[in-house]
Amino acid sequence: MQPYIISLLNHSKENLIDLWKKELEAVRTDNYLDSVSDSVYESTNQDFMQFIMRLISTDQDQAKEQLSSFAEKYIQSGWPLSYYTQGLQAFRRVILAILSEQESDVQAVLSTFNELETWIDGIINQLVYDYTGNWEDIIEMQKLSLLELSAPLIPVFESITVMPLIGTIDTARAKLIMENLLEGVIEHRSQVVLIDITGVPVVDTMVAHHIIQASEAVRLVGATCILVGIRPEIAQTIVNLGIDLSKFPTKSTLRKGIETALELTNKKMVNL
Template identity: 65%
Template sequence: MKPSIIEMIFSQRYELEERWLKEIEAVRSSQSLSTAPDDLYEKTNREFVQVIIDTLELEKAQAKEKIHSFAERFMYSGWPLSYFTQGLQAFRRVVLEMITTDGSIASKRVFETFYEVESWIDGIVNLLVDEYSGSWENTIQIQKMALKELSAPLIPVFESISVMPLSGTIDTERARLIMENLLDGLIEYRSQVVLIDITGVPVVDTMVAHHIIQAAEAVRLVGAECVLVGIRPEIAQTIVNLGIDLSKFPTKSTLRKGIEAGLEMTNRKIVKTQT
């Protein structure tokens, strides 16, 4: 940007900031930030202006780092990206209004000045969008990984008996995760019997049944037994209608019955004691 424009922005910095604060008030109500404390709101906006103007003096890498630091703090505080992008558009309008009314710029350079200001603000908008999208993508990926780890846990309930409760839909990716957790857990807990509980699985179609059969077969190959529990009447009817063969391993209607079967398979049983 031309030194004369930069000099004008810095020399009229206070007036620019005050004009912008008035412009941004309209954005505040539209972005549901009206409940934010006034002192915090004003402090954030003044810091935002500081960041915008500082980019004029900083090297590209330094400017990017400053914007990154600012965006990272406020995106995790719940400030929407659209507030800052609209704020930048308002800032651009105020700068251009001040430049065109200043009278110090020759008419033949007006379009050139417009272009330079546009490029400056657009650059900040792009950096902000990149920072927000990158951070949210990382956050979503971390959450996705955590959900996957929690979606197919193998839980030891008795010595040599573990339960894997499943819920939600089972696709190919999740089936792979189920298989990995199942086999790793068998080794870790030294389980002889695994109960796969499908009470929380809304639909058991041919593909889901195929994945369950594969898991049960893998359990058998490592020297353990698998019991499928949570067979509700509607699931049983679906399995029959689809012609799915689950005869290779035991099935039980409830987890309680599955645990009783698992205890019998390990030469134990539940005995009621007299009080």
């Protein structure tokens, strides 16, 4: 930014801040921030305004780095991006009003304002970029966390573990199921693994293929796989599609599956 523009803004700093502060009150209502306490909103406004004023005289590379750090701080606190974009639009309006008061030459006003507008647009673009990137990272981390939780392997008896599956099984989740199964069988020294598909809404050829692959992998590491939770409609679908599940045992309920698993490990349930 040109030195004379920096000098102009610094010279009008107090007036600029006062006018901008009034504009930010309208931004609060537009962004549904009425539930935020007055003290928090006031503090955030001060941080925002002071930060932008510091950027005016900051080197471009340093400004970009500082802007990214600033954005990350408020992204993590859940502050909306629209507050900052609308706040910078308000800053733009205030600057134009001040320039119009101080300069009678229209061409000079437009020239100065165009440079300031380019500078403000750069800040907005950087904020949008940082917000988008951070939210994508957060969503990806949440997605991975959900995937990890969606394929748990639970030891229920000595040498017997259960993997309850809920929801749709896609290729990414099938890979995770396979990894968790193999790691869990070795970790828990399982002899029998029960895959419970009671919560799987649809079993098509792809889902059946993934389950068969998982069963084969378990067999190769020395354990037996039992498929449980075969509902009537699922059984009918499997038959209609011609899916061959004859290579490993299937049971209609988890209870029946556990009874079979106990028999395979030379154990049994006893009523006391």
